[in-house]
Amino acid sequence: MKISDVQTWVLSAPLKKPMGGISHSGPRYSRKTALVQVVTDEGISGIGESFAIPELVPAIIQHVFRPMLLGRDPLDAAGLWDLLYAGLGHHGQKGLLVEVLSGIDIALWDLRGKKEGKPLYQILGRVHRTRLPAYAAGLYFAPLDELRADADAWARLGFPGVKLKIGAGNLNPDEASVRAVREAVGPRVRVMADLNCGYDYETALAVGKRLEPYNLHWLEEPVRPERLDDYRRLRRALKMKIAGGEGEYTRWGFGAMFEKEAVDVAQPDLMRCGGVTEGLRIAHLAEQFGVPISTHAWLSIVGMAASAHYAAACPLFESYEFEMTENPLRDEITVQKLETRDGELTLPQGPGLGLDFIPEAVAKYLVLRT
Numbered sequence: 001m002k003i004s005d006v007q008t009w010v011l012s013a014p015l016k017k018p019m020g021g022i023s024h025s026g027p028r029y030s031r032k033t034a035l036v037q038v039v040t041d042e043g044i045s046g047i048g049e050s051f052a053i054p055e056l057v058p059a060i061i062q063h064v065f066r067p068m069l070l071g072r073d074p075l076d077a078a079g080l081w082d083l084l085y086a087g088l089g090h091h092g093q094k095g096l097l098v099e100v101l102s103g104i105d106i107a108l109w110d111l112r113g114k115k116e117g118k119p120l121y122q123i124l125g126r127v128h129r130t131r132l133p134a135y136a137a138g139l140y141f142a143p144l145d146e147l148r149a150d151a152d153a154w155a156r157l158g159f160p161g162v163k164l165k166i167g168a169g170n171l172n173p174d175e176a177s178v179r180a181v182r183e184a185v186g187p188r189v190r191v192m193a194d195l196n197c198g199y200d201y202e203t204a205l206a207v208g209k210r211l212e213p214y215n216l217h218w219l220e221e222p223v224r225p226e227r228l229d230d231y232r233r234l235r236r237a238l239k240m241k242i243a244g245g246e247g248e249y250t251r252w253g254f255g256a257m258f259e260k261e262a263v264d265v266a267q268p269d270l271m272r273c274g275g276v277t278e279g280l281r282i283a284h285l286a287e288q289f290g291v292p293i294s295t296h297a298w299l300s301i302v303g304m305a306a307s308a309h310y311a312a313a314c315p316l317f318e319s320y321e322f323e324m325t326e327n328p329l330r331d332e333i334t335v336q337k338l339e340t341r342d343g344e345l346t347l348p349q350g351p352g353l354g355l356d357f358i359p360e361a362v363a364k365y366l367v368l369r370t
């Protein structure tokens with residue numbers, strides 16, 4: 001079997017209600033992503049997803065990766081990872097190129113699962129778990145009564161934890177939001193707060209201290225991912241855990257993070273960090289350093305399903321981030337839906353990622369196919 005083509009689908013789905021945004025950006029009006037399809041001469045294909053800026057993915061595939069992949073064995077994901085990464089020279093240690101490589105790698109693993117007729121989680125090594133402890137994420141910037149209502153509804157669904165956004169520049173609303181969510185879910189549900197790198201060290205320290213009475217489970221991405229020393233200082237100074245890693249790349253990036261003792265919980269995003277192949281290397285490195293993984297996945301059901309299979313193979317695993325807000329690319333484009341029950345995610349069971357696309361639904365959101 002040989003790779004005969006690599007294609008890109010750029011999808012964009014408008015939202016009925018704008019999303020409340022994160023620390024340094026305003027509301028969002030659509031969900032967008034780029035899916036990568038690896039096609040073979042045997043007619044089997046695999047699908048992956050990239051965190052890269054969607055409109056740039058077709059050009060990177062066409063001009064960088066497709067020529068390196070044509071004619072290669074698609075079942076050799078680890079070998080192809082090394083080949084593509086080496087082929088980038090010094091252009092691709094972090095950033096867009098690794099994000100596109102991530103999408104290709106996920107597609108290769110989906111393809112292999114389909115070839116073997118097995119769900120992806122069954123071919124990634126030891127299956128550590130088949131139900132994934134999940135938490136409900138969302139609670140973007142919104143009026144307090146909306147935050148209370150959503151947090152309460154999610155806790156009632158059985159999620160053991162909920163996560164909200166803070167960090168937009170003023171500690172008073174940060175505290176008010178956390179207080180509202182804590183009051184809505186009661187003392188036993190975990191509350192996590194995500195700053196999306198909104199603050200510098202001093203401000204993150206001040207907000208962390210202010211939030212200690214609310215018994216946060218973790219403070220997420222308090223400062224930029226480059227500031228590993230600040231992460232370590234915050235871990236030492238604050239009572240809650242410090243989480244981070246959704247903006248980090250490859251085993252080398254995570255290795256530096258672990259050596260610096262920067263985080264209590266690592267949050268690799270498979271669509272960014274290097275795909276399934278590199279994600280597994282990161283998971284084993286995390287085990288060596290005693291740092292549990294909590295997966296980050298945000299775009300479409302493709303990446304969310306890949307993260308679920310991957311989570312089953314992580315030796316040390318904390319939780320699966322289940323994003324709760326409006327997302328047609330999660331809910332509408334495949335026959336299968338992601339299902340949670342009592343706060344746990346059920347693994348998809350079909351071959352590969354276990355997803356079958358609904359062509360009309362994909363066509364509805366497809367803005368570019370190359």
Ligand SMILES: [Mg+2]
Pocket residue numbers: 194196220221246
């Ligand atoms: Mg986050």
